[in-house]
Amino acid sequence: MKKRKKNNFLLSDNQMAEFVSKGYLIFENIIDNKTNKKFLSEIGHTSTSLNKKNTDQAWLAEHYNEIMKTSKIPLVKAGTPLKKAYKKNSALNDVINNPVLSGAIKSLVGDRPKLDHHFLHITFPSKYYHDANQKISQGNHNDCVIDPREKTFDIQLFYFPTAVEKNMGGTRYIPGSHFRMVNEFAIARYHNIRGQKHVVCPAGTIIIFHHNIWHGAGINNSKKIRYGFKIRLMPTQKQVKLWTNKTYKNNHDEEALYWNRGIEKNSIKEILQKTEPWFEADSGRLDILNRIRLWRHITNDKNFDAAYWLTRIENDYN
Amino acid sequence: MKKQDILILYLSNSSLESNVIGWARHYGDKKKIGMPGDNDSPPYEKGIEAIHDGWRLFQSSQLEQHPKGDEYRTGYLKYEFFFEKIK
Numbered sequence: 001m002k003k004r005k006k007n008n009f010l011l012s013d014n015q016m017a018e019f020v021s022k023g024y025l026i027f028e029n030i031i032d033n034k035t036n037k038k039f040l041s042e043i044g045h046t047s048t049s050l051n052k053k054n055t056d057q058a059w060l061a062e063h064y065n066e067i068m069k070t071s072k073i074p075l076v077k078a079g080t081p082l083k084k085a086y087k088k089n090s091a092l093n094d095v096i097n098n099p100v101l102s103g104a105i106k107s108l109v110g111d112r113p114k115l116d117h118h119f120l121h122i123t124f125p126s127k128y129y130h131d132a133n134q135k136i137s138q139g140n141h142n143d144c145v146i147d148p149r150e151k152t153f154d155i156q157l158f159y160f161p162t163a164v165e166k167n168m169g170g171t172r173y174i175p176g177s178h179f180r181m182v183n184e185f186a187i188a189r190y191h192n193i194r195g196q197k198h199v200v201c202p203a204g205t206i207i208i209f210h211h212n213i214w215h216g217a218g219i220n221n222s223k224k225i226r227y228g229f230k231i232r233l234m235p236t237q238k239q240v241k242l243w244t245n246k247t248y249k250n251n252h253d254e255e256a257l258y259w260n261r262g263i264e265k266n267s268i269k270e271i272l273q274k275t276e277p278w279f280e281a282d283s284g285r286l287d288i289l290n291r292i293r294l295w296r297h298i299t300n301d302k303n304f305d306a307a308y309w310l311t312r313i314e315n316d317y318n
Numbered sequence: 319m320k321k322q323d324i325l326i327l328y329l330s331n332s333s334l335e336s337n338v339i340g341w342a343r344h345y346g347d348k349k350k351i352g353m354p355g356d357n358d359s360p361p362y363e364k365g366i367e368a369i370h371d372g373w374r375l376f377q378s379s380q381l382e383q384h385p386k387g388d389e390y391r392t393g394y395l396k397y398e399f400f401f402e403k404i405k
Contacts, residue, residue, distance in 0.1 A: 137354045172355040181393045191342035191354045216354050278339040281331045283392045
């Protein structure tokens with residue numbers, strides 16, 4: 001058997017289960033201030049740029065274009081291996097080689113993922129806009145057309161080089177929405193969903209989202225520019241036991257749905273069965289089934305179950 | 319001129335008595351805007367409370383059979399109710 005190169009920062013079983021269950025993992029403040037500053041400098045951010053009392057909307061477009069033109073963010077062809085995407089000594093190379101982040105990437109999409117695309121999101125304070133439609137938050141959507149993949153998933157890294165405060169309109173996202181197969185902005189009608197969250201975080205935070213998570217940008221009501229750099233990564237291998245060498249074996253000591261001992265706290269089974277505040281009574285149960293199916297796949301434990309959800313529908317003796 | 323306000327509620331099952339899990343507001347008055355993410359708390363706990371508060375239900379989603387082979391796929395919110403108030 002090929003020996004796995006040791007990486008002390010691979011995700012734990014519980015973190016993997018959290019990702020399967022919620023569709024995201026948050027790593028607060030893992031990128032150091034030096035790298036954050038380097039990134040801001042490389043994209044041409046100037047902290048004084050919004051203090052010019054320049055409220056002309058044309059100036060915003062000019063400033064945006066300037067950032068896009070002069071930034072050192074490279075043009076990377078779709079499908080480029082992540083390892084070859086960023087120049088040595090660049091801030092982005094430092095970011096993706098952060099040990100915590102690279103351990104998480106390896107755990108989720110393996111050690112040779114390809115870059116699908118990357119993009120610098122720049123959200124200016126809303127007061128600079130004159131048009132009413134630019135003072136409206138972005139509708140909920142997912143970042144894909146109908147994606148029929150059931151076991152394979154991409155990840156999207158959201159890197160926040162500056163702190164995102166509450167009034168800066170950080171990305172709104174819906175925990176546990178990643179199994180819902182919808183088509184992009186078809187869900188924009190859903191303005192608010194119970195349990196929705198908004199990104200508020202210190203500088204240097206990375207959030208890893210499942211590619212299908214429902215989300216939308218908020219309005220920036222602060223005086224500061226909000227930046228979010230997104231990197232989408234696709235796996236080039238089966239996403240099975242990428243974070244561990246452990247052999248998973250279900251102990252077949254399956255608790256009943258209403259087990260009188262209760263489910264063990266913080267166990268994989270508990271994490272996979274935690275419902276979201278917005279789950280419908282019926283479809284929410286299907287989401288739990290889908291989580292268990294994905295867990296079976298990534299652990300290669302075909303008999304795994306929680307509270308008999310799948311076992312009870314798998315004895316169709318035809 | 320009378321104007322229409324719209325309230326869209328998503329409920330946890332097909333009964334109006336069930337819990338609100340999603341919502342949107344739209345106003346006939348141009349000065350008011352309902353927008354994505356504008357409130358983390360639902361306007362009502364249950365769908366029926368909208369009726370008690372004077373909203374008129376004018377559309378709700380149908381119950382549809384699950385297509386064979388696709389029974390376990392989840393997608394859009396299923397229980398959608400449109401209400402209006404004419405002001």
